[in-house]
Amino acid sequence: MSTVSVVTLAKGRPAHLRNVLLGLARQTRPPAELIVAVMQDAPYDLPEVPFPVRQILVPGRELPLAAARNRGVAAACGDDVVFLDVDCIPAPSLVADYARGLAALDGLLMGEVLHLPERATAGDWRYADLDAVAERHSDRRGPPASGIEICNDYRCFWSLNYAIRRATFLATGGFDERYTGYGGEDTDFGKLLATRGIPIAWMKGARAYHQYHPHHMPPVHHLDSVVRNAELFASKWGYRTMGHWLYAFRVMGLIDDTPDRPIRILRRPDAGDLALTGQQSHQPYTNSASVIRTLEARQVEGAAMASGVPAPATA
Structure with a gap:
């Protein structure tokens, strides 16, 4: 055995x-x-x-x-x-x-x-x-x-x-x-x-x-190490990993991850970023997908306001 x-x-x-x-x-x-x-x-x-x-x-x-x-x-x-x-x-x-x-x-x-x-x-x-x-x-x-x-x-x-x-x-x-x-x-x-x-x-x-513990997802509180480790992965394998987190960081305006260039951190996470991504006491886990959906909805709403065209209603 x-x-x-x-x-x-x-x-x-x-x-x-x-x-x-x-x-x-x-x-x-x-x-x-x-x-x-x-x-x-x-x-x-x-x-x-x-x-x-x-x-x-x-x-x-x-x-x-x-x-x-x-x-x-x-x-x-x-x-x-x-x-x-x-x-x-x-x-x-x-x-x-x-x-x-x-x-x-x-x-x-x-x-x-x-x-x-x-x-x-x-x-x-x-x-x-x-x-x-x-x-x-x-x-x-x-x-x-x-x-x-x-x-x-x-x-x-x-x-x-x-x-x-x-x-x-x-x-x-x-x-x-x-x-x-x-x-x-x-x-x-x-x-x-x-x-x-x-x-x-x-x-x-x-x-x-x-077990429950307060957390952020996407992990904006680990912005620096996620960026650094994504670049290390790319140096080994030819492409970046953690793409869903990098995408969320980009939509939040935290990074510029233009392909074929080093990722640049544009700003530090603020109170609004932490509130959006933070786990609440009633939640057993954090959820990147729901945060990304919220960010994308904000993008659509912002673009509609800028163009003067009402954003489509969401269910």
Whole structure:
């Protein structure tokens, strides 16, 4: 039977991390260990759990997400490695589901993700309570009805909740550590897998519950790193990634992303940009598509006002 290490990346959010540990302690198949790649100056004060926990300090001025994932795998002892973001609580069968899936497919597997509203994990939470309020992200593809389904577009890789055989990960060379801050490093890794012929797939099960935290989408609060990482991706692969975010930034007047020229940041996000893109307390997740629709409607309205022709009514 294969052994399974779990790797999580953490900066701040100690309550979220404690819920991750609590979820791992409730697994039908306990992990061999948890590796916490700590992206802050000091390790966490963590509760006792019935499996080994190791904390590895990963220095970096900005979020060193790529480096943290690589360090986590390098330190892991398991045959399989499950990656969970620090805000993702594993369902009871997550470790067992991934072990079964990776025994069937040597590739990268993505489990289910449901999003929780604010205060869903307050107090002594139960899985039945989480299931009662959790929602699936409207912008994201859901799991197959059963089994494993191959995705033939590397851009489907979502780094919130996934697993891969450790040997397969190491054979790829891992994530490109030149990506720092937020955005692009996971799409780059997906592109790398595609070039190596390593399948990316969705699977039924391996569910994780994404815990609420205030966020912006599109991520205007990470404008600089998104722009920088999009340019890095283009230097490697010949075209930019994160196109929907760059499009939103352009419509907002934040950037000039004219093709064949370096992206220029025209201005910093202001209070209106933050209000438009920010997650509200009643929302379990943020939604780029709805923000883009709002921006496009404003464009149409502005053009109509400038021309004196009434904008078409919207449903």
